[in-house]
Each structure stands twice: as C-alpha cells, then as structure tokens.
Amino acid sequence: MTKFSTATCRDLTDDFKAGRATARRHVEASLARIAAYDTRVNAFTDVLADRALARADMLDAARSRGEALGPLAGVPFAVKNLFDAEGVPTRAGSRINVDKGLSRADATLIRKLEAAGAILIGCLNMGEYAYDFTGENAHYGPSHNPHDLARMTGGSSGGSGACVAAGMVPLALGSDTNGSIRVPSSLCGLFGLKPTFGRLSRAGTFPFVASLDHLGPMTRSVADLAVTYDCMQGRDESDPAQTPRESEPVSGLVDAGVAGLRIARAAGFFEEAADPPGRMAVERVCATLGATARVDYPEPLRARAAAFLITMAEGAALHLDTIRTRAAEYDPDVRERLMAGALLPAAWIQKAQKFRRWHAAAAARMFEDVDILIAPATPCQAPLIGQKTFMFAGAEVPVRANLGVFTQPFSFIGLPVVSAPVWLEGETMPIGVQLIAPPWREDLALRAARALEIAGLARAPVAQL
Amino acid sequence: MNEASKNVIADAGAYVDTASALIGLPIPEASKPIVVANLEVAMRMAALLDGFELDDREEPAPVFRP
Numbered sequence: 362m363t364k365f366s367t368a369t370c371r372d373l374t375d376d377f378k379a380g381r382a383t384a385r386r387h388v389e390a391s392l393a394r395i396a397a398y399d400t401r402v403n404a405f406t407d408v409l410a411d412r413a414l415a416r417a418d419m420l421d422a423a424r425s426r427g428e429a430l431g432p433l434a435g436v437p438f439a440v441k442n443l444f445d446a447e448g449v450p451t452r453a454g455s456r457i458n459v460d461k462g463l464s465r466a467d468a469t470l471i472r473k474l475e476a477a478g479a480i481l482i483g484c485l486n487m488g489e490y491a492y493d494f495t496g497e498n499a500h501y502g503p504s505h506n507p508h509d510l511a512r513m514t515g516g517s518s519g520g521s522g523a524c525v526a527a528g529m530v531p532l533a534l535g536s537d538t539n540g541s542i543r544v545p546s547s548l549c550g551l552f553g554l555k556p557t558f559g560r561l562s563r564a565g566t567f568p569f570v571a572s573l574d575h576l577g578p579m580t581r582s583v584a585d586l587a588v589t590y591d592c593m594q595g596r597d598e599s600d601p602a603q604t605p606r607e608s609e610p611v612s613g614l615v616d617a618g619v620a621g622l623r624i625a626r627a628a629g630f631f632e633e634a635a636d637p638p639g640r641m642a643v644e645r646v647c648a649t650l651g652a653t654a655r656v657d658y659p660e661p662l663r664a665r666a667a668a669f670l671i672t673m674a675e676g677a678a679l680h681l682d683t684i685r686t687r688a689a690e691y692d693p694d695v696r697e698r699l700m701a702g703a704l705l706p707a708a709w710i711q712k713a714q715k716f717r718r719w720h721a722a723a724a725a726r727m728f729e730d731v732d733i734l735i736a737p738a739t740p741c742q743a744p745l746i747g748q749k750t751f752m753f754a755g756a757e758v759p760v761r762a763n764l765g766v767f768t769q770p771f772s773f774i775g776l777p778v779v780s781a782p783v784w785l786e787g788e789t790m791p792i793g794v795q796l797i798a799p800p801w802r803e804d805l806a807l808r809a810a811r812a813l814e815i816a817g818l819a820r821a822p823v824a825q826l
Numbered sequence: 827m828n829e830a831s832k833n834v835i836a837d838a839g840a841y842v843d844t845a846s847a848l849i850g851l852p853i854p855e856a857s858k859p860i861v862v863a864n865l866e867v868a869m870r871m872a873a874l875l876d877g878f879e880l881d882d883r884e885e886p887a888p889v890f891r892p
Contacts, residue, residue, distance in 0.1 A: 572888055663878055666871035673868055685851055697857050701864035704845040709872045714886035716875055721887070762867070774887075 365390035366528030367823050370436045370585040373531065374478070377424070377435030384417035384424075384435040384480065391437040391482050394529045398826050402505050404523035406442050407449050407484040413437060416480045432588050432612075434478030438532040441518050442484040443491060443567040444468040453567040454489040454517070456500050457683060457690050468565030469597050470534060470576060477592040482530060485520030489692040491536055491569040492676055492699070493517040494544050494764035495744075499692040503746050506549055507824030508790055512743035515548035515764060517541040521579050522549035528823035532589055536566065537575045539668055540738075540768025546579055546780040547738035547793025551821050552586050552810060553579045557800050558775025559604035561590075562597035570675040571602065572714070573668065573772060581821035583811040586779070587612045590803065611804040615811040619733075622805065624652035627736040627797075630661045631767060634754040638792050639737035642783040646735055646794045649816045650809060656731055659723035664770035667713035667720070669762075674710045677702030694761060721774040728799040733809050737767050738780045738793030771797050779806040781819035794819075838862050838869065 362381045363372040376382040392410055399405050420435055440446065443453040445464035452458050471481055486504045488496060496519020497503040504519035506512040507527040514522045518535025522545030525533050535542040537555040546553030554577045561576050568574055578589040594608040626632070626647050632640065632655075647653070677684075677699045684691065684699050691699070727734075740753050740763065750757045753766065771778050777800070780793040798805040813819035839862050846853045846861075853861055 660878070663874050666874040669871045670868060670875070673864075681849070681851065688852070688854070688857075697860035698864050700846070700851065700853055700857060700861045701842075701868060703849060703851055704842060704861075704865060705868055705872075709868075709875070711886060712872075712875050712880070714888060715880050715884045716878060717887035718885050719880055 366394055368531060369582045370433060370531045370580065370588065371582070373436045374432065374434050378430055384420040385414060387435050388413045388417040388437055388480055388482065391530055394527070395483070398527055399529070401510055402507055402523050402527050403502050404485055404504055404520040404527065404529065405439065405483045406452060406486050406501055406520070409446065409449065409481060409483050413480050413482040416475070420478060420480070431476065431478030433474060433592060436479045436532060437482040437530050438474060438479050438534070439483045439485050439521070439524050439530050440471060440481065440534040441487050441521050441536055443487065443536060444471060444484065444534060445565040446471060446481060446484055449484055451567050453491065454487040454498055457687055458567065466565065469562040469599065470593050473593045473595070474589065479532070485524060485533060487520055488517035489695045490676070490680065491517040491538060491541055492695045493761060494540060495761055496522070496545060497746065499694065505746065506743050507826060508550060509743065511745055512790065513548060513746050515545035515739065515743065518545050518579070521545060522551060525549070525551050525579055525581060526824050527826060531581060532585060533579050534576060535579055536569070537577060537772060538570045538573045539672060539772055540765030542577050542579060543738050543768045543778060543780040543793060543795060544764050546782065547791070548743040550782040550784065550791030551579045551581060552583055552782065553577065553780040554586050554590055554803065555772060555778045556590065556803055557777045559602060561593050562600040562603050564597050564599040568679060570672050572671050572675055575772065581823070583615055583807060583814050587615045587807050609801070611807055614804045615807045617808050619650055619809055619812045622732040622809070623730065624650050624733045624735065624809065625654035625656040625731045626652055627658045627734050628655035629657055631658065631736040634740060634766070635737040636741045638742055638785055638788060639740060641785055642792050642794050643735055643737055645783060645785070645818055646781070646813060649813055649818050652735060656727060656734065658734065658770065659727060660720060661770040663716060664720050664773045665766060667716045668769045668773040670705065670709050670713045673698065673702030674705045717774060724774055724776065725799070732798070732805050734797040736795045736797065738795045739764055740766055742788070742790040742792050768795065771795065776800060777803040777806055779810040781810045781813050782821050783819060838865050841865070
C-alpha cells in the first residue's frame with residue numbers, strides 16, 4: 362500500500378481497486394494531512410469532511426458489491442474556491458461573494474471527476490476574484506509555498522498549488538486566465554495543464570474574464586494530468602463558451618515519446634528576460650528533448666499587452682456594480698485595478714480583440730514548422746510573501762502584475778500548455794518550463810512533459826513539512 | 827509612444843475624475859493615485875497596440891455562435 366502523501370492518483374486508484382486500501386482510508390489520510398499542516402500552509406478555505414467521508418463509504422460499498430469503478434476511484438481532490446460546490450459559498454477569494462449564499466449544485470468539472478470515482482475534499486484559497494499572480498489574499502491570508510513557507514505559492518490558484526505540493530491531495534483544479542495554473546505550478550513545483558481555450562466546460566464556476574478564462578488540473582505526475590484531463594473532457598450544453606468538439610483522450614498517448622516531433626525554444630523576449638534559473642531550466646529541457654532550433658513567437662509583448670487590457674476591461678465590467686457600492690470590501694490590491702479597468706476606452710479593447718485574431722493566425726503559421734514550443738513559465742522562482750517588486754529584464758517591476766509575463770502571450774490565444782517542474786542542481790526551489798502546443802494538441806505537450814519526467818528532469822516531489 | 831499619447835498620460839488624473847463621474851463610479855481620494863498608476867500602465871499597453879497596424883477588415887476574436 363502506497364504512502365498517501367506521496368501517492369499519485371494512479372497509486373491510490375490501484376490500491377483501492379486491488380483492495381489494499383479503502384476510499385475511506387484515503388479520505389481520512391487526506392484529512393489528517395490537512396489537519397496537521399494547513400494551519401501553516403493555508404491552502405483550504407473549506408474542508409468538506411462529512412461529504413468526502415460519505416462519498417468514500419459509497420465507493421467502498423460499490424467496490425464490495427463488485428460494481429465497475431472509474432479511472433479515478435478513491436482519489437481525494439480539491440478545487441479552487443471559484444468552483445461551485447453544493448452547500449458551500451463560491452468565494453472566488455472574496456468576502457463579498459459569501460453574501461450570495463451557498464451553491465446549489467457542483468460545477469460541471471467536479472461532477473465529471475466524481476463520476477470517475479474521485480472524491481471532493483475541499484475548496485481552496487485563491488487570489489481575490491483571480492486577479493492575481495501571487496497567491497496572497499487580504500481576507501483569508503496568503504497560501505504558503507510548502508517548499509519554503511516564507512515564499513509565495515504564485516496565483517491566483519495558490520491553494521491549488523499548495524495542497525498538491527504539500528501532499529494533502531494528489532490532484533487540484535485551478536483556473537488560468539493569464540497564467541493562474543502555470544504560475545503556481547512553476548512556483549510550487551507541479552505539473553499543470555492549461556488546455557485549449559474552449560476545451561473544458563466552465564459551467565458552475567465564478568468568472569473573471571470571459572474571453573480568456575480556462576480551467577485545468579494540477580498534479581504530481583504526467584499520467585495523473587492526462588487521466589484527470591480525459592475525465593473532464595466532453596460537451597456541456599450549459600457552457601456557451603465551450604467549443605463543440607468531441608472528446609480526444611490523451612491518456613494512451615503520453616508515453617509515445619518525442620521522436621519525430623519538431624521542438625523549438627521561444628527566442629528573443631523569452632530568452633533574454635528570464636533570470637538565470639529560468640534560462641537554465643529551459644536549457645536543460647531543450648537538451649533533454651533534443652531541441653536545438655529557436656523560433657520567434659510573434660509579437661509576445663503586444664500579445665501580453667492585449668491580454669492585459671482585455672483582462673482589465675472585462676474584469677472591471679463584471680465587478681462594476683459591486684465596486685460602486687462595496688469598494689471598501691475588496692482586497693486593496695485588486696480594487697484599484699478594477700477601478701482603472703472600468704475607465705478604459707472601448708476602442709482599446711476592440712483593437713486588442715482584433716489583434717488577438719491576427720495573433721492566432723500568426724502563431725498558426727509558426728506552428729506549421731513546430732510541434733512544441735518551449736518557454737520559461739515564470740520570470741523567477743517563488744518570491745517572498747509580501748514582496749512587492751522584483752527585477753525583470755533590468756527593471757524593478759511589480760510582482761503581482763508581472764509574474765505571468767511569460768504565460769500571458771500563450772493563454773491570450775488559448776494555446777494548450779503544460780508547465781513542467783524542474784529542480785536545478787543546488788537550487789532549493791523549483792521553476793516551471795512551458796511546453797506549448799498548437800490548438801487542440803494537448804497530447805503533444807503531455808508527451809513532451811512525460812519524456813522529461815522519464816528522463817528525471819521534470820519531477821514534483823512532495824514538500825518536507 | 828507618440829506625442830499624443832504622452833500628452834494623454836499627463837492628463838490621466840483629470841481623465842480618471844471625468845470618466846469615473848460619467849459611469850457613476852466613486853473613487854476615494856486615497857485610491858486615486860493607484861487608479862491613475864494602473865491607468866498609466868494600461869495606457870502604455872494601449873500605446874504598444876496602437877503602434878501595430880491592423881487591416882480594417884480584421885475580425886475581432888470572439889465569435890458569437892447562434
């Protein structure tokens with residue numbers, strides 16, 4: 362029987378199906394780990410012990426009756442608290458949303474994971490309304506990086522990064538509008554998948570930027586990333602933004618290797634602006650994957666600028682009514698950004714949306730010669746909690762707005778990306794490398810991540826707490 | 827950044843006052859310098875985009891599917 366805290370989803374499901382462990386035991390182990398460490402890590406805002414234990418007992422009973430068990434049977438998981446979970450307020454990192462009452466139903470992706478046998482165990486801390494790259498929160502306190510509790514998790518899916526790196530659960534869901542899965546995956550040392558825009562249903566989650574919001578999983582192994590992603594695919598009529606598309610399972614593809622794939626590193630901005638660990642991590646990834654080519658990703662700074670403006674405007678429009686009347690109740694680090702966003706001229710946003718179409722076409726031309734593009738996930742390893750600025754490309758810039766400077770250009774046009782965690786020799790903190798694929802080719806990014814995992818370069822150890 | 831953009835940045839505070847009144851968004855005095863600073867970041871982003879020529883017939887990205 363595998364030790365719970367370091368077990369992958371696959372380990373837990375194998376133990377459960379083989380009768381070596383009950384689902385109840387897995388849930389109790391998860392709850393014990395949360396009880397032991399979450400006062401210091403601060404990953405959870407809502408622990409759903411009764412619900413999880415009841416669900417575990419149902420699964421144990423189903424197994425004893427010989428019923429078919431799903432691919433995630435007996436796996437406890439947690440979700441960023443912008444997912445609706447029945448009977449829980451959908452906080453979205455805020456106090457204000459608590460006044461909206463309790464959710465009446467689970468989000469689509471929770472239902473899909475539970476249909477596959479997984480067990481929701483709680484909801485996770487996040488930056489207020491997802492407008493954040495730090496994992497800090499004025500209302501609920503910061504989530505702490507389990508690898509160094511004085512450091513940030515990254516955000517806005519900070520609790521998602523923290524709980525998986527702390528061994529509380531092997532799987533968490535996050536959201537990624539500009540990098541909020543990939544940034545905490547990089548800083549906490551996890552595998553994170555931001556699928557193609559429109560791939561997974563967003564139904565039952567609190568929005569941030571309708572044009573850019575994505576949902577996805579964070580795990581400690583590539584196989585877990587693939588199986589959970591597969592379980593969440595599928596058409597959901599309740600999400601009007603989802604692209605009508607058949608499921609394209611990837612679990613059977615990730616071990617195909619990278620032979621024959623055209624892999625290149627993103628040149629220019631992505632090489633020049635990264636700090637030494639980011640550059641070295643990319644170097645090691647390229648060497649391991651045999652990537653010698655460099656390509657210019659089209660207009661990365663303008664892509665980032667356009668994503669920045671769309672985010673400001675759409676985020677502000679969502680909150681305008683509330684910020685008129687309850688401004689004092691917002692996290693101060695979020696409030697003024699929303700206020701400024703409400704004032705942007707419409708022509709700027711329209712230009713940004715037109716540029717987005719141009720940019721997608723330009724990236725598609727680039728992908729005619731490339732299957733996987735490599736870029737650093739974050740400009741640095743985890744900053745200290747409370748740190749307001751860091752040095753980027755020779756200038757001192759705000760942490761909150763700039764930790765996603767390398768992720769924004771890719772989510773801007775919805776490309777699928779895996780962030781793979783790299784631990785460089787002598788370093789005490791991880792840093793992520795983005796594996797970026799053409800639209801709808803999550804399988805390619807996952808194959809590259811798996812190749813790095815097999816080579817021992819990408820790995821996601823549980824923190825020593 | 828062109829001359830027109832520089833002039834606009836000098837007037838960001840006045841713009842914040844006028845535009846926030848127009849949309850009925852009260853901005854407390856203590857918040858105003860931070861709102862202006864955020865607006866100035868947005869203006870630099872917009873100036874970057876402004877310098878990129880797009881065809882009039884370029885479609886915006888979001889497509890409504892009836």
